[in-house]
Amino acid sequence: MSEQLLEQLRDAIIGLDETGAKEIARRGLAEGVDPLGMIQHGIKAAMDDIGRRFSAEELFLPELMLSANAADAAVGVIEPALIKAGTTSKTAGKVLLATVEGDLHDIGKNILALLLKSSGFEVLDLGVDQKNDAILEAAGSNEVGMIGLSALLTTTMHRMKEFVELLQERGVRDRFKVVVGGAPITREFSDSIGADGYGADAVMGVELATKFLGA
Numbered sequence: 538m539s540e541q542l543l544e545q546l547r548d549a550i551i552g553l554d555e556t557g558a559k560e561i562a563r564r565g566l567a568e569g570v571d572p573l574g575m576i577q578h579g580i581k582a583a584m585d586d587i588g589r590r591f592s593a594e595e596l597f598l599p600e601l602m603l604s605a606n607a608a609d610a611a612v613g614v615i616e617p618a619l620i621k622a623g624t625t626s627k628t629a630g631k632v633l634l635a636t637v638e639g640d641l642h643d644i645g646k647n648i649l650a651l652l653l654k655s656s657g658f659e660v661l662d663l664g665v666d667q668k669n670d671a672i673l674e675a676a677g678s679n680e681v682g683m684i685g686l687s688a689l690l691t692t693t694m695h696r697m698k699e700f701v702e703l704l705q706e707r708g709v710r711d712r713f714k715v716v717v718g719g720a721p722i723t724r725e726f727s728d729s730i731g732a733d734g735y736g737a738d739a740v741m742g743v744e745l746a747t748k749f750l751g752a
């Protein structure tokens with residue numbers, strides 16, 4: 538039953554059907570399907586498929602945008618259930634999230650924000666296309682313990698390396714844990730730029746926050 542629903546959710550997103558995606562997500566919640574499972578095996582899987590079709594030129598930018606709307610809408614339906622299932626009563630540390638300069642992708646970052654909040658972390662989400670200077674300034678003035686950077690483009694991931702270098706230049710490298718993620722990011726890349734952690738998915742992002750900030 539749940540596998541069938543996940544397939545319907547994927548089909549709705551791949552079919553660019555925002556209303557259908559919301560409706561299936563609602564039905565999933567009503568039927569007791571795991572909200573995180575819907576995100577990872579429904580929504581994320583569909584977006585990976587969309588990405589493959591875009592690479593193969595079977596889909597183009599307008600379809601990419603419509604699929605993102607459908608994915609966002611389904612995440613919106615699932616959000617309250619995830620927050621409710623979480624452990625919001627405890628207050629863990631503060632995490633800053635941003636998508637790096639030149640990059641407008643935020644669906645994965647928003648899912649990470651949601652999971653962090655549902656795990657009791659305070660999240661300061663700066664949004665997309667954020668310059669390294671602005672990220673560092675916000676991190677300093679808000680006294681965050683961990684900074685999570687997201688990049689989805691191979692042409693923007695170098696911003697993460699520059700961010701770590703900026704922390705070193707300003708003599709504040711030890712003040713913040715820096716974790717990186719996004720589709721093109723790998724553990725090797727993360728190690729090579731001197732980040733403190735790499736998360737292949739949002740669950741790993743929460744594990745890193747728990748490791749670095751406690752929960």
Ligand code: B12
Binds near residue numbers: 692
């Ligand atoms: C949706 C989408 C868009 C939407 C974004 C809407 C939005 N609000 O985000 C729109 C239409 C705007 C878009 C635009 C473009 N896109 Co686009 N897009 C995608 C697509 C299909 C899905 C991304 C997504 O949302 N995935 C679902 C989420 C849930 O997954 P995720 O982001 O990977 O996040 C998970 C993990 O990575 C991790 N994570 C993410 N961030 C972080 C951060 C931390 C700290 C941690 C721990 C974990 C973590 O946790 C998340 C949840 O598990 C990808 C394909 C793909 N497979 O990634 C292409 C893709 C990223 N886009 C691509 C391209 C080329 C573009 C454009 C240049 C297209 C164009 N010609 O204009 C523009 C660039 C715009 C810009 N300047 O950023 C290419 C990039 C290729 C490359 N080599 O860099 C891809 C790979 C498609 C492809 N196969 O060609 N895109």
